[in-house]
Amino acid sequence: MTELTDVVVIGAGHNGLVCATYLARAGRKVLCLESSDTLGGMSAPRTIAENYHFSGLAHTANPVSAAIRRDLKLQRFGYEPGKAIETIALDLEGRHLTIGANRISGDALSESDAKSYIKFRKQYLAFAKAMRPLFENKAPRLKHMDFADKASFAMLGWNIRLRLGRDTMYEFLRVAAINIYDVLNEAFDDELLKGAIATDAVMGSAMGPRTPGTVLTWLQRLHGELNGPMFVQSGERSQLVHALAQSAEDAGVTIRLNAHVEKILIENGKAFGVKLLNGEVLEARTIVSNADPRATFTQLVGAPELDTMFANRVTQIRGTGVVAKLHLALSGIPEFTGLTVSQLSNRLLIAPTMRYVEHAFNHSKYDQSSENPVLEITIPSLHNDAMAPEGHHVMSINIAFVPYNPGGDREEQQTSLFDKVIAQLGQYCPNLKSLLVDHELLTPNDIEREYHAVRGHWHHGELSIHQSFMMRPLHGAAQYDTPIESLFLCGAGNHPGGGLTGLPGRNAARRILKLGRNA
Amino acid sequence: MNIGHEHFRRALQHTPFHDRIAALSATEDWTGWNGYKVARVVDKLSTEYFAVRSGCAVMDLTPMEKYRITGNGAREYLDRLVTRNISKLRPGRVTYVIWCNDEGKVIDDGTLFQLGEYDYRLCAQHHQLDWLLMSATGFDVHIETETHDVAALAVQGPTSCSVLTAAGFDKLDQLKPFGIVDLQCKGIPVTVSRTGFTGDLGYELWVKPEDALNLWDAVFDVRGLYDIHAMGLDALEMVRIEAGFIMPGFDFNTAESTIRNGHDRSPFEVGLGWVVNLDKGHFTGRKALLAENSRPARRRLTKIVIDGNKPVREAFLYDRKNGEQVGEVKCATWSPVLKANLALADIDCVNGKLPPKLWARLDYQRELKWHTAWAECHVQSKPFYNPEHRSATPPPRF
């Protein structure tokens, strides 16, 4: 059967939906194909033991940008970022540290560190803000620039040289490419504070605090904060995907679930359609892939349609997931030593020192998992009762660093990891074990299988400097268009990368519209 | 190939034919080729040259890089690798191919032998395993270097067919140009292809290294009937220029070893546009070549005849005497058959066309004193030397 549409978008993750909706609003006839039976990809809700609901892989988020909210009328479709939360860095002795956007408190925190924190955060937010032209537009090319590229560079130069001012600019140029470890050691003494910020810089990446490039990953995180404070994803309104789906539908996007694309059809160097696993062929003028660029090129396109070096560079894209997700169904409220119930609605971190984080990372380099993993914990049911049966709770935990290729028996690995995390958590939350009803553990391996993310990487590719900006996912395909005519990319593997920002999707749509009807 | 720990003791290795060539070598004029010791001149250059052009010359080709490409995806793989449409290639046939990088610049050229349905041999000028394997990502194909596991001997010249027939190769006269046949010669299994790099009638013989000396002896056994000479690289250089064959890495820089931007060359620029089929489906470099094809040519490697008899080695070309520099000679030879100075030159185009006039400034010395002379150059489109017997089947008998 052949059906004619303007655009086929492969994958209904949030970037795919954002891209599809933008294109539909611009008058294109858009068909969005999703291989699973739910929308949202990594941000699609999950349920365990029937009544315990989770927000999917991403348990916290920053609001999407005002532009996307406005353009896609997300408010109208019910999107409302959740209540701002703070971060509590847990201390084994109960001297926890509460870290907020503009305040910080803790029993053991020195006054000078408290002051430095405010100054530090302000400075780095200014850096993130200065980088906006780079983050929010297509990545400019370094030769053969078009007007938009020149404008991005001009804005960036203006921001860095003139808006930051000379001294701040010097500082920005000094730190932009280095590691968070050195920067934090310069700024603070408090180990708990340094551990917490370092965790934010490395979570989701196969990098330790000492790895150069971690200031940049942290700046990318801060860039999200420019849209508003972090919140816990807990049910309909706070979860972007619900509003996105409605906005897409409203714009006229046709969404098909359980439609697994097997191949992108190409003739004479031009993509003209897709073939589904069931053999069905869908033709379109433009094909947009929200899939991992590695999967897009090696599986959906295939080497015969690509140049040798390009195909080779695709295989060299680095991105192996090192974070596992543990979902716990609990029969009651977990009690953390030294924390009140109301404090539990915040994000809790177990990352007491930078050395602890670095050690956790060390093991993953050799495909082992650390005895002392870094944990990021949220309890979404404290934000929305509907997430769990009455009186019950759900806890969502990111575990870093977990190897993708641990070797050995899979079941055994899972059990041992689960036990390790529960034991670790038990030190801070003595009643946890007694509350366990059920759990679900998603290792990078599982994430790869469930979300078609190559090697289980959240961001479809490491956010290292050599895979950022005009080199993301790889040069030759870093402006959303690809060597294949009419084939575009719109996923997290592209500039500016992962997180629930929708920016890759929006930028890709703008690029497609810019290139015109026949793109 | 088994390389032990002692290989450092001999910087240049001996080919399987080495003992025989060494015995014939009057000059001891050796050089290195791909890690092997090979003769530049065995006895006398003019003798070796005229052996190719009027008799029979034998040359050891073992150091030439040879790759075996097998597997169900071999054809699809090769289609994506080379610029030429090879859909007409069949088992038992050879074709000339080039391959480019993503930017559409020539990496190397070579001859592609189809030995079986899923079985190919690619002979190349330079080391290509890295590129061949990089290109193999995503294909069902197996690639192996067999340079050191196959001994190769070129038997070239107008009497080569007769020589080989006398030496015991049956029905060789039926083999067409670019054909391959498996034969026995005195009990030695030999694969014979009617190919060569001399622009004359000629064959290339492919055997196991352990049979190499016996094969050599079988050929040289008929020396009583025919004049046969071992030939070195210097004579080959003369005849290949006469034939208008280009050598990547010598006449232009190969793409993947180019350091300076713009020093690599596209197939169009080196006159190999005829092996580029832009309509055959995707191959590496196609997109870049499509774009280049839509623009006027920037330069072209061109066959020229330089007036006079002053020796030419390196020379700049000008649009007139003492005029603007427009190109440079890449390789040149005095042709004893044509009594002319022949050269391949890299010439800049103006609006896609070669300059109407070309002059070479020749620096040459007489008794260690240097002189300068100007000579007019004439562009040739056909090979300088292309005798009829080269492609006749059956070839003339002697």
Add this chain to the structure above:
Amino acid sequence: MLLSANNYDVIVIGAGHNGLTNAAFLAKAGLHVLVVEKNSYTGGATASRELYDGWKYSNSSYVCSLFRPEIYNALDLGRHGLKVIPLTSSMTFKQDGDYFGSYHNPNVRRRELMRHSMRDADAAIRFDADIMRWCKLIRNFLLRTPPDPGSFRPRDAFEFAYLMKKFHELSESKIYEFIRFFTMSIAEYLENYFENETILAHYSGGSIIGTGLGVYSPGTAYVALHHAMGDVDGNIGAWGFARGGMGAVSGALASALQAHGGEIRTDAEVAKILVSGNRTTGVRLTSGEELSAKIVVSNLDAKRTFTQIMDESDLPPKLVERARNFKIRGSSGKLNIALDGMPTFSSLPKGSPLTLGHMHFTDTLTRLEKAYDDWKDDRWSTDPYCDVLIPSQYDPSLAPPGKHMMTVFVQYCPVAPEGGWSDDKRDQFGQTVIDQIADYSPDFKNLILHAEIRTPRELEAEIGLTEGNIFQGELTFDQLLFNRPFPGYAQYRGPVRNMYMCGSSTHPGGGVMGAPGANAAREILRDLKKPDTTPAAFSDD
């Protein structure tokens, strides 16, 4: 005599190779120059000392390749006695009794690569071409002053334009490839070329020398270049031995300096750079003696210069903070071992030329990375990366007849292990290294006559390299080009007038290169409106 001497145009603090280079160019321009040195010998880390009778060898830096030929030529160092003998092979021993040798002969080297991997032998061609391309690019910037991004002066704009122009000489894809190279780890970069574990480890090693980074740390690919961009007479990336040890380099520089009328005072440690009215006036020695000069140039590392021999009150507070935070952690140790004879290595065939070059014992990337993990935790590597050379095979002047001198560079060694260094710990560190070598050379231990073991503690105490960092500051992105040593101070001028920096803490960084010294001289001469005596870079195009 004392009176006339105490009236200099320039005082250079520290007679290391950059101090001497700087002074020599200034003297050549006709300035009255004095170099003061705290030790009784000149050369700093570029010295040959006779600590034992009959043994005179390089104590710290031990090979020479980065030294710019332009400086060699401009100061006529050949006539002042310098000879650099190319050293073109290197090897890595494998744990299984085999080894990989990068032989000096290209045919043999290629065959050895083929012995380990046919593919890698061919990939090496692509690798060499790519590295050469990056070397060509970077070399353009070595003998130039980095532009200041905070300035609007035409000169800085011109320098930026020059930088951009050089970049734009690359094709677009090569520009991206260069940025990737610049920001990648050496291990990942090499994995784009090679598949063989030993070959990967062999080519990675050079990238961690002197750095507080591991083979998987982004930024280390560039460090590889920093070691590879040198050449000895066109042998790109080749190292060389200075005949007579590295002291021959500083000796030739000192001789060139003196030939141009410059003076050197040893045993003269500077206590303070004197500043009056935001202008340097001279230096005070620890002896109390004051020497006045119009200009003072510090060859000490930036941290030492601004936190030890200058008064905080004379400096902008921001700069003092920068100096305190300057990343200058030591990560290397050194052993100089005197041997009763030439050691044998069990896996090498008799007559193998590989003992003539660098020898390494770390044959996997994992071992290299684990060596780094130890250092991150303030321990010396239990399985360190060693760069071993026996220069007495080339240069009989280093050791008594029949004896041999082995130099061992060790990565990693912490600035201070837990609880600090003690002589006992230093010896344990040395023993770790000796044990590793002995695993491959059965007669090695019995041949040892004496060994000089140097941890960062010794390197700092003797030579004055803060924390024993051989580059006078890490070669990380925050400390390269216009960030070296500090943003806003990358043009060799200090924060007070007439004060300059010329050490490896400044662009283009460490290694026995001489470029910082020459670049600083150029800036000083420019400020004095004197003719430039420093050379421009040789071009090969």
